[in-house]
Amino acid sequence: MKPRVSILAALLLVSVCAKAQDVNVEVLQRDLDHPWSLAFLPDNKSILITLRDGELKRWTPGEGLSAPIIGVPKVWAKGQGGLLDVVLAPDFAQSRRVWLSFSEAGKDGKAGTAVGYGRLSEDTKRLENFTVVFRQSPKLSTGNHFGGRMVFDGKGYLYIALGENNQRPTAQDLDKHQGKLIRLTDQGAVPGDNPFVNQPGAKPEIWAYGIRNPQGMAMNPWSGALWLNEHGPRGGDEINIPERGKNYGWPIATWGVNYSGLAIPEAKGGKVAGTEQPIFYWQHSPAISGMAFYNADTFPQWKNKLFIGALKDKNVIAMTVNGDRVNEDGRLMTSHKQRIRDVRVGPDGYLYVLTDESDGQLLKVSPKR
Structure with missing residues (x-):
C-alpha cells in the first residue's frame, strides 16, 4: 500500500495549512501534576483524571478536584511511566468498572505496562477490588515508551497500545509484547480469533505489531475502524489504521531518523516489503499525543475533524477526515505554550484538553463564532 501523503506533500501541508485557528480556552482546573488522561462520568459533569505519579481524582464543576480515589494500584512512576490511561467500561452503568493502564515494576528494576479494572464506589471515593488482567511481558523499560492508550470498540473488545520500551528490535518479535x-x-x-493465538512462540494477545511509541488511539465514528498514532524518532510521527496481524514497520520501516541525525540502525527505508504504510506522517515530529474524532452537533464547523495533541509543538493539530485520508488544516491553542497530553470530546460537544506540566491544566475549548 502506498503512503497517502509523501514527505513533500506533508511539508506543504504543514507550511500552508498549519495556521492558527481562533478558539476560546477556559481553564477549568490548574495545579495538576502531569495529568495523563481523562474520562467523563455519565452524570455529564464529573471527569476522572489520572496523574502520572499515581493518583486518580474526580473533577466536578463548582467543587474542583476530589481527594485521591482510594484503591488505585501502585505504579512505577519514573521517566514516562506512571498512571496512564483511564477508560470506563462499556457497561459502566451496571458494572461501574473503571479500567486503568499503568507502568508496573518488575523484579530487576525494569518496568512494563499493565492493565486492569476496579469498581468505582457509589460515592466515587474508592476503586474496589482492582484486578490486573494484562501485564506486558517481558518487562524491559527503564522509563521510556510505555504506550498505554486503551479503546473499547463497541463490539466486545478492548485494544491496548504498547510501546517498545525504547528497545527497537522487540517491536518485530512476536514472543514479546513490546511495540504491539x-x-x-x-x-x-x-x-x-486473534491472529497469533495458535502460533507457537507468539503472544496470543497480539493484534498488530511494528509500533514504536503509541500515544493516541480512538475509534473512527464514521468507518468504525480503530485509528492509532505514534511517535516517530526524529521525524516520522505517524497515523495508522491497524488491521489484524499486520506489521506497521518499526524499526525496519520508518520515515524518521535517530535523534543524533543518523539513520535508525535497523531501518531499510520508508517503504519496506511486508510492512504497512501510515495513512499520514510528519517529517518534522510534533510529538503527537491523545486524539479524538469530532462527531458532535455542537459546533458544525468542527464536523469530520480529527484533533491530535502535540507535546513538542505545544498545540492541538486539527485535521480533516475524508474516509481513510486526513489533511492537516490548522493548529489550535498556539499561544497557550503548554505540552498537550490528552484531547477528548465531551458529552457537551466541547473539546477537553490536558496539559502535561507540573502545573498541568484541564481546559475546555470551543471555536470562536
Missing part, C-alpha cells in the same frame, strides 16, 4: 497492539475481550480474556 493488544486485543482482549471486554472482560480481559484472549479472543480465540
Whole structure:
C-alpha cells in the first residue's frame, strides 16, 4: 500500500495549512501534576483524571478536584511511566468498572505496562477490588515508551497500545509484547480469533505489531475502524489504521531518523516489503499525543475533524477526515505554550484538553463564532 501523503506533500501541508485557528480556552482546573488522561462520568459533569505519579481524582464543576480515589494500584512512576490511561467500561452503568493502564515494576528494576479494572464506589471515593488482567511481558523499560492508550470498540473488545520500551528490535518479535497492539475481550480474556493465538512462540494477545511509541488511539465514528498514532524518532510521527496481524514497520520501516541525525540502525527505508504504510506522517515530529474524532452537533464547523495533541509543538493539530485520508488544516491553542497530553470530546460537544506540566491544566475549548 502506498503512503497517502509523501514527505513533500506533508511539508506543504504543514507550511500552508498549519495556521492558527481562533478558539476560546477556559481553564477549568490548574495545579495538576502531569495529568495523563481523562474520562467523563455519565452524570455529564464529573471527569476522572489520572496523574502520572499515581493518583486518580474526580473533577466536578463548582467543587474542583476530589481527594485521591482510594484503591488505585501502585505504579512505577519514573521517566514516562506512571498512571496512564483511564477508560470506563462499556457497561459502566451496571458494572461501574473503571479500567486503568499503568507502568508496573518488575523484579530487576525494569518496568512494563499493565492493565486492569476496579469498581468505582457509589460515592466515587474508592476503586474496589482492582484486578490486573494484562501485564506486558517481558518487562524491559527503564522509563521510556510505555504506550498505554486503551479503546473499547463497541463490539466486545478492548485494544491496548504498547510501546517498545525504547528497545527497537522487540517491536518485530512476536514472543514479546513490546511495540504491539493488544486485543482482549471486554472482560480481559484472549479472543480465540486473534491472529497469533495458535502460533507457537507468539503472544496470543497480539493484534498488530511494528509500533514504536503509541500515544493516541480512538475509534473512527464514521468507518468504525480503530485509528492509532505514534511517535516517530526524529521525524516520522505517524497515523495508522491497524488491521489484524499486520506489521506497521518499526524499526525496519520508518520515515524518521535517530535523534543524533543518523539513520535508525535497523531501518531499510520508508517503504519496506511486508510492512504497512501510515495513512499520514510528519517529517518534522510534533510529538503527537491523545486524539479524538469530532462527531458532535455542537459546533458544525468542527464536523469530520480529527484533533491530535502535540507535546513538542505545544498545540492541538486539527485535521480533516475524508474516509481513510486526513489533511492537516490548522493548529489550535498556539499561544497557550503548554505540552498537550490528552484531547477528548465531551458529552457537551466541547473539546477537553490536558496539559502535561507540573502545573498541568484541564481546559475546555470551543471555536470562536
